[in-house]
Amino acid sequence: MTSTPIPPVVPDTDLTTEAELEGPSRPRKLTRLEKRAIAAKGKLSSPWASFLAILIAILWTIPSVGLLVTSFRPELDIRRSGWWTVIPGLFNGEAEFTLDNYDQALYGSGSNLSTYFVNSFVITLPAVVIPITLALLAAYAFAWIEFRGREILFVAIFALQVVPLQVALVPLLRDYVDVGLNGTFWTVWLSHSIFALPLAIFLLHNFMKDIPRSLVEAARVDGAGHVKIFFQVLLPLLVPAIASFAIFQFLWVWNDLLVGLTFADTSSYPLTVRVAEMAGSRGGDWHILTAGAFISIIVPLVVFVALQRYFVRGLLAGSVKG
Amino acid sequence: MDWLTEPSSPVEKFGLMFLAILLFVVVMGAILLAVDRPKRIPRWVVVLAFVGPAVIGLAWGLVRPALITIWNSLFDRRGNEFVGLDNYVTAFTTDQFQLVLRNTAIWVVVVPLLSTFIGIVYAVLVDRSRFEKFAKALVFLPMAISMVGASIIWGFVYEFRPDQPGVNQIGLLNQVLVWLGLPPQQFLIGQPWNTFFLIVVMIWIQTGFAMTILSAAIKAIPDDIVEAARLDGLKGWGMFRYITVPSVRPALVVVLTTIAMATLKIFDIVRTMTGGQFGTQVVANEFYTQAFRQNNQGLSSALAVILFILVIPIIVYNVRQMRLAEEIR
Numbered sequence: 001m002t003s004t005p006i007p008p009v010v011p012d013t014d015l016t017t018e019a020e021l022e023g024p025s026r027p028r029k030l031t032r033l034e035k036r037a038i039a040a041k042g043k044l045s046s047p048w049a050s051f052l053a054i055l056i057a058i059l060w061t062i063p064s065v066g067l068l069v070t071s072f073r074p075e076l077d078i079r080r081s082g083w084w085t086v087i088p089g090l091f092n093g094e095a096e097f098t099l100d101n102y103d104q105a106l107y108g109s110g111s112n113l114s115t116y117f118v119n120s121f122v123i124t125l126p127a128v129v130i131p132i133t134l135a136l137l138a139a140y141a142f143a144w145i146e147f148r149g150r151e152i153l154f155v156a157i158f159a160l161q162v163v164p165l166q167v168a169l170v171p172l173l174r175d176y177v178d179v180g181l182n183g184t185f186w187t188v189w190l191s192h193s194i195f196a197l198p199l200a201i202f203l204l205h206n207f208m209k210d211i212p213r214s215l216v217e218a219a220r221v222d223g224a225g226h227v228k229i230f231f232q233v234l235l236p237l238l239v240p241a242i243a244s245f246a247i248f249q250f251l252w253v254w255n256d257l258l259v260g261l262t263f264a265d266t267s268s269y270p271l272t273v274r275v276a277e278m279a280g281s282r283g284g285d286w287h288i289l290t291a292g293a294f295i296s297i298i299v300p301l302v303v304f305v306a307l308q309r310y311f312v313r314g315l316l317a318g319s320v321k322g
Numbered sequence: 323m324d325w326l327t328e329p330s331s332p333v334e335k336f337g338l339m340f341l342a343i344l345l346f347v348v349v350m351g352a353i354l355l356a357v358d359r360p361k362r363i364p365r366w367v368v369v370l371a372f373v374g375p376a377v378i379g380l381a382w383g384l385v386r387p388a389l390i391t392i393w394n395s396l397f398d399r400r401g402n403e404f405v406g407l408d409n410y411v412t413a414f415t416t417d418q419f420q421l422v423l424r425n426t427a428i429w430v431v432v433v434p435l436l437s438t439f440i441g442i443v444y445a446v447l448v449d450r451s452r453f454e455k456f457a458k459a460l461v462f463l464p465m466a467i468s469m470v471g472a473s474i475i476w477g478f479v480y481e482f483r484p485d486q487p488g489v490n491q492i493g494l495l496n497q498v499l500v501w502l503g504l505p506p507q508q509f510l511i512g513q514p515w516n517t518f519f520l521i522v523v524m525i526w527i528q529t530g531f532a533m534t535i536l537s538a539a540i541k542a543i544p545d546d547i548v549e550a551a552r553l554d555g556l557k558g559w560g561m562f563r564y565i566t567v568p569s570v571r572p573a574l575v576v577v578l579t580t581i582a583m584a585t586l587k588i589f590d591i592v593r594t595m596t597g598g599q600f601g602t603q604v605v606a607n608e609f610y611t612q613a614f615r616q617n618n619q620g621l622s623s624a625l626a627v628i629l630f631i632l633v634i635p636i637i638v639y640n641v642r643q644m645r646l647a648e649e650i651r
Contacts (some may be wrong), residue, residue, distance in 0.1 A: 046558065053447040053457065060526065063475045070478065074543055082492045118332045122339045134376045137350075142371035146364065153377065160380060162633050163388055164587050166609050166626040170394070171387035184327045185335075189342060194383035197376050213463055226368050227358035234626065255468030255507065257590045262614070267328060272470045276594045279474055286478060286492070293474040297467050303483070304466035308459075316538055319384045 072097040073198055101291035111278060111288055113271065113295050119172040120254060120270040120296075123186060123205035127192035128246055128255045134193070135200030136242070140230050143202070144216055154205070160198040168195075169262050176263065183265030192253050206317055207241035208234065238247050244314030247307050254300050271296040272313050350375070372648055388630075395623035409624035425517055426605045426632075427590055433524045434581040438574065441532025446562055458537065462530040469527065469590035470518070476523045477595055480509040513601040520602055523591050528584070532577045539573035540566060571628070572647045574591075579640040586632055605629055 002214060027191070027307040069083040074096055089095030142154045172191060176182040206287045219229045275292050282288060304311065325334040357363050357371040398405050413419045441461075448457040462473060481493030485506050491497040496506035509519045543566070551565045567574070589606035596602045598611065605625055613622035 048403075049447050049558075053444065053451075055458045056444050056447075057457055060464065060495065060529070063479050063526070064463070064467075067475045067478060071375060078492065081490050082494065082497050084497070098359075115332075118335055122335045125339055125626070126342050126346070129343055133346070133350060134379065137354075137372045138376035141369055143370055145365070145372065149371045153373070157376075157380065160384060162583065162637060163384060164606075164626065164629045164633065166587070166606060166629055167391045168384050168387035169626075170613050170622065172383060172392040181327065185329070185338060186327070186342070191383065194379045197380055203375060203649065225352045225358050226372070255470075257468070257470055257593070259609075261610075267330070272468050272590075275474070276470045276590070279470070279477065279594050280597065283477075286481070289474055290478065293471045297471040300466045300468070304463070305459075308462070312534055312538075315534055 062121060067293060069289050070286060071101055071294045072099070073287070074098050074100065075287040078290075086192045094151065101287045102295070105288050105291040105295060108288070110282070110291060111274070113274060113292055116269055116271045116274040117295065119264075119268055120272075120299075123188050123192070123255045123260070123264075123268070123270050124250060126185075126189045127196070130189065130193040130269050131196035131200050131249060132204075132242060132246060132274070135197055135204050135245075136199075136235075136238070137230070139204040139208045142205050144229070144234075145226060154201075157198050158202050161202065163198075165195055165258060169258075173262060174265045182263070183268060185264075187267050188268060191259050192256070195259065196249055196252070201247070201286075202239060203245050203314065203317060204238070205247075207238060211237055240313065243307065244310040244317070246312045247303065247316055250303060251300050259310060336417065360480040390570065391623045391626050394619055395627050397620050399618040399620050401408050401619050405620065409620045410628070412621060413624050413628060421601060422603045422605055422608045424600075425603060426586065426588075428517060429524070429585050429604060430520060430582050430632075430636075432518070432521050433528060433585040433588075434578045436521075437528040437581055438532045438536075438577050439526045441529045441577070442536045442540075442567070442570070442574070444529070445533045445537035446566055449537065449540055461533055464527045467527070469523075471595050472523050472527055473591050473594035476519075476526070477510070480519060482506055482508045510596055510602075511600050516596065516600055517602050520591055520595055523595070524585060524588060528581045529600075535573055536570055539570035543569045572644065574645040575640060575647075579636050582636050583633055584638070587629065605632075 066083050067145055069086060070078055073083065073086065077096065086095040105111050106117075138157075142150060173182065176187045181187050215233055216229060217235075219233045224232070254270075255272060255277060256270070257272045260273045261276075263271065264270065275289075275296050278285075278289060324340060329338045353371050353375075357368045394401060395409055396404060396406060398408075414423070436645045444457075444461060448454050451457065458532045467475070478492075479494050480496075481491075482496055483489050483491050483493075483506065491500055491506055495509065499506055529543050547569065548561075548565060549563060556564060587606050588604055589610065592598055592602055592604050592607045593610070598604070598607045603611075605628060609622055609625040609629065612625060616622075
């Protein structure tokens, strides 16, 4: 028996590449995985292990299923019985479903989520585009232009990642009120863009560094300036990296409550703020709440499922490299 | 030009959005075009064009306000009178705030440990199984859901109906209690357990993150180590305890500290589910209450600074563990 723990052997740079290997296009790695699959055979055959895995999967799924099913049930049914009671009805065709809740949540005067849906969208797009552009430029300079104080500046920005937003909110809000822009989309865009920069610069710098030096040198020899190198050499290579951070930032902004609550006002609130408000004021109206929650969830969910691959890559690059 | 600040129709809003993006592109384009002359432009101007916007943004929008907040935390609620560390004394000694700090501590300890534990166990269990991708996606999905959405999802699970004949439970958890012959509970009201029922929501969200990172680390464990251990007769729990966990230790540290930092700032869940009532208040939500409901500038600033200070031990732990890992290697 080896009772002494083995020292850590995770080569931290390997992780990203491992994660990308799930596609079927790498025959060499697949055979290795297959070999290990054979070696690992029998591991899951333990009934307890399978049971535990299935239990966790069910526990993690059922709450969302409950919300989804409930959002399509008629209001009276929701008040009278639990969502699981529709299951027998599914087989004999007695289960009743309706889109009324969605109609009411989106256009009803009490919730009017369609307006806030537009707001969320209007807030999110610039709040993703602007910080990524600024961060790309800064990351380029940190990776490929020599200048005095570069290291210190980069470390300072890296360290800013841990500053909680809370310390910046009140003074910023006061400035926004002073210039009379408080509650407009402008301040929400600006705040989101600034708060995103430290992580964005750090992540994109990581990707930027991985580009072979020879490519940049070659372009330089050809007489290209930094702007040309940035746009013509680096940007095309960075598309996957940009995609992974864009998903991050998209999820963060769309799902954000604190920044929206602080800097937006009733005319510019994002969905999250409105839905949270409804949870407080109409706590018992589950027909509206479940539909409203689903409306606020669906867009990030679709983006996430469609672009999961990029998201995972960004996740691994962000937290394991470093 | 009202629509520039107060757009009312969707058309105006989208118009404003595209205008903002256009404005940004034009300004940045002009700056870059201006410096795109190799040899004729000094290097520091080029650097300024690339780094300047981001650095100015951060200095103005993050560093400066943070310093103002630290300064404000030394003044009274209106910001007129210097009170030294009084706000911090209030935050650490008053019963009300001690409860807030205690709750935050419970969150920061329980959420990372349980999410990471469940995450690694699940990652090991589904590793290289036939349904791995699908199984992972199920646990992964809550990460895309906003904390507000998650709070409503779980609020519905916890929904309580009085225990009377003719009244059906509509919340799943209470129905389970009824099936088991137990009386239904007001999960979000009964102290001190309500904090744990809120914590469940955060664990539900964060486990997917832990699982993803740890699963990648597990896949990176060299085959020969696993093989050698197998020949030594290790399997099941022994393999997990003596091979898997020590091998992914650096990833474990990253996951634990990342989740701990996210949990420290927990705000949305508490605000949406209980509003901080019934003894569930945490620092970030108390900050919001003091800053924007009570208008107590001194105390709210102190709470924000405390949040900042509490991050530091987590980072120190992270850095020390990383150093340790590198030394061993």
